[in-house]
Amino acid sequence: MASLSNEPPLMVEADNNQTEETQQNRNRQIARSTVIVMIAFAVxxxxxxxxxxxxxxxxGVGxxxxxxxxxxxxxxxxxxxxxxxxxxxxxxxxxxxxxxxxxxxxxxxxxxxxxxxxxxxxxxxxxxxxxxxxxxxxxxxxxxxxxxxxxxxxxxxxxxxxxxxxxxxxxxxxxxxxxxxxxxxxxxxxxxxxxxxxxxxxxxxxxxxxxxxxxxxxxxxxxxxxxxxxxxxxxxxxxxxxxxxxxxxxxxxxxxxxxxxxxxxxxxxxxxxxxxxxxxLGTGSVSALDWGWRLMQIPQTLIGTAIGTVVFPSLAALSEIGDEKGKRTLMSGALRFILITSIPAGIGLIVIGQPLISLLERGAFDASASALVYSTLRAFTLGLIVHSALEVVARSFYADKDTLTPLWAALGGATINLVLSFVLSDVGEVERQTAMNAAINLLPITGFQPEVGNVSGLALANSFGVMFEVLSLLWILRRRWHGIQENQLATAIIKTLIASLIMALVVIIIEMGWHQFIGDRGLAFTVAQIGIEAVAGAIAFFVAAYALRMSELQDLVNLVLRRQPIKVKGA
Known part of the structure; x- marks a missing residue:
């Protein structure tokens, strides 16, 4: 078999051009499909x-x-x-x-x-x-x-x-x-x-x-x-x-x-x-868990599910022809896009979560119910990042026709979720308190109510379980695919966290000033508050990301504006 070094230079250049053209066509199709899927999910x-x-x-929460x-x-x-x-x-x-x-x-x-x-x-x-x-x-x-x-x-x-x-x-x-x-x-x-x-x-x-x-x-x-x-x-x-x-x-x-x-x-x-x-855990606990999950699912679907749905066919095609480098590059690039969007989205939910909840419930929740939903949503923000990442990481195994490894990882995550659900929710303490109140109610004494347990602990347990899934699957992928561009992934995480924290600081300052000088004056002002904080936070994030030279950010802007296909750097 002749080696590539024996081929005419024009032949090698033609092959490279064809490969580059194929990559660009695939990226262009991924970009176009991602936009379509995101629009459908957004509607x-x-x-x-x-x-x-x-x-x-x-x-309400009832x-x-x-x-x-x-x-x-x-x-x-x-x-x-x-x-x-x-x-x-x-x-x-x-x-x-x-x-x-x-x-x-x-x-x-x-x-x-x-x-x-x-x-x-x-x-x-x-x-x-x-x-x-x-x-x-x-x-x-x-x-x-x-x-x-x-x-x-x-x-x-x-x-x-x-x-x-x-x-x-x-x-x-x-x-x-x-x-x-x-x-x-x-x-x-x-x-x-x-x-x-x-x-x-x-x-x-x-x-x-x-x-x-x-x-x-x-x-x-x-x-x-x-x-x-x-x-x-x-x-x-x-x-x-x-x-x-x-x-x-x-x-x-x-x-x-x-x-x-x-x-x-x-x-x-x-x-x-x-x-x-x-x-x-008390009346409203199931509802609070559901509201927190619903709100977290909005960005998770638009980010993780949309990107995972689009890249899966390309991952499967690359796996079919044995292109390990192509799989590694595509998976890592998609995962970086998920991280630089889900991390600020998660931190954003934390800093604007309370006015967002008040906008949605519009007085249907009392103070304790709003606090319950917000604490659950806050615990689910870690889940937003890992659930989004799992959409791409798990599909990398399905592309290799391996459905057993994600199953074992899911079982390990479920075990962690089960154990931490009992530990973090304080369900045992709630049941003991309920039994004590039942005994007290037999006496001529009133005013005792069962305490509500830590519902946010259930959300946090779920997030930790999925985090185990993602990390274990990435560890296995790194061994199978001889790397997952982990240095680029780590750099993207660090820069995104820095930019997101700067974003959060700007939003917190605006919120403090808003409460100090404007306060709660009704629906229109709540909408204005959320809009101002979201826009200011986004600007702060993009400025910080630009200062940190996040190359993925420019690729993301190009994807949204469709000025050019996505370009993901090779290993």
Whole structure:
């Protein structure tokens, strides 16, 4: 075999130019796709924020919203384990393979068998949960609920199971359209789901109470499926009412999805444990945990999920051709972009969290409820960074067709989360206090109330568990890929932290001056305060980052302005 040194210089230069052009085309596509996905996610989050404002004003941090949040846990778990993202990762490659070979009959036959099997399993599991819903609420999900709360939660859970059935089909339809390189309707589907919930919040909730939100969720699931139907018609989708359990391709899909299902199941079980403990910490604890998670998820989705979704196909392609340097460069570059955006976003949530919460709840929370939500949000800010990083780090293993290593890391993180949840939440002390108060109430003495435990400890435990996942996976990647550009990653973290702390100092000074000279004068002033602090903080961060010569910042600006493709430096 001739070496490259024996090739004509023009040949080597041509190869280099072709490689550079391929890299630029890939980066340009990543930039374009990232913007599209971010816009879609942003629209969904805006709608979700509208829901949050109305729900906060209606229920605050109280028992009814506790019931809805808890009722959604089991239906959400069923969807995650049976027909969630794991199925898409297993189904799309096989369905796409049939299309690539021109075997449309085989493609639609496989889709039919997968849809029918998944729907049947979901129906059977949902039917069981429907009948034992009160027992599951009392003994599994929320043992600290009162009998009335248990009854209401079981009622809501039974309604939400209908949305799970619809999603079992709609999720596969998304995979079908994506296999045809059609991404517009799948991107719009989550938006339609949020629109359905918003309809329930605006029109059904005033009449039906919290049950109206559950009905809106079912409507949203139907709209999630309905928006994709035109695409299925366009691609002439075919379906037969048959269930062939002897189809080897069906079982191949199932085998491929099992490790990923287990990983997603661990994530969902983490939240079941957190919900279980929060239900024992006093009224409003489950709601506070949910509000903190919702607010943290806004930047996490726009940053981590968007970038992870876009870079995954490129990572898989580089893995397929054995380009280790390309994988290392792409993963490290994507991770640096996540760090320089999620770190200031997390610190920003801490410094403007209180006025942001007051803007959303608009008087629905009392002082103690606002403090509870804010402390939970503050504990979740570490989770914002590590959850965002996990979106890229875990996908690096999936690109190498390794779904077991992320599972083991998730199990280790779940163990840490479980132990720290009990330690940091003070649930044992709360239960002892509750028992003491119950005994005191037997006497003719009034005024004793159970203390609320440390809900923020649950959020912090979750953050530490995910941090373990990220660090352990990065350590393994560093060994497998012979480096992960760790020096560049460390430099980016240090510079971003410095710039973010300068940003925080500017915001704190503005907030102190605002309270000193203006104070709380209503909604318009709160909006103005948040806007001024956000703009001033952003300017301070960019000035500090420019002074620190953060090259990733210029790349990020180019991505947003689309002036040139992303350029990530090699090792």
């Amino acid at each position: 969904a989050k805006v709608i979700s924020l509208a829901q949050t404002v109305i729900i906060a004003n209606a229920f 028992s009814e919203w506790d019931a809805f949040v808890t009722a959604n846990r089991i239906p959400e778990l069923i969807f995650t384990l049976i027909s969630g993202g794991a199925l898409a990762h297993a189904f799309i490659p096989i369905f796409s393979g049939y299309l690539a070979k021109g075997d449309k009959e085989g493609a639609w036959r496989t889709a039919t068998h997968v849809i029918n099997f998944i729907f049947t399993v979901t129906l059977l599991v949902s039917a069981v949960v429907f009948f034992i819903a009160p027992w599951m609420v009392e003994h599994v999900v929320a043992p600290g609920f009162t009998p009335d709360q248990i009854e209401q939660t079981a009622h809501l859970m039974r309604i939400l199971l209908l949305s799970t059935l619809i999603f079992s089909v709609s999720g596969i339809c998304m995979g079908i359209l994506q296999s045809h390189n059609h991404f517009l309707l799948p991107a719009m589907a989550p938006i339609m789901f949020d629109v359905g919930i918003l309809i329930g919040v605006i029109f059904f909730m005033p009449v039906m109470g919290v049950t109206g939100i559950a009905v809106g969720a079912v409507l949203g699931a139907a709209m999630h499926f309905g928006i994709q139907v035109p695409g299925l018609i366009y691609y002439r989708a075919r379906w037969w009412p048959s269930l062939d359990l002897h189809d080897p391709v069906l079982w191949r899909v199932i085998r491929l999805m099992l490790p990923r299902v287990a990983g997603l199941g661990v994530f969902s079980l983490n939240f079941l444990v957190m919900n279980n403990i929060a239900s024992r």
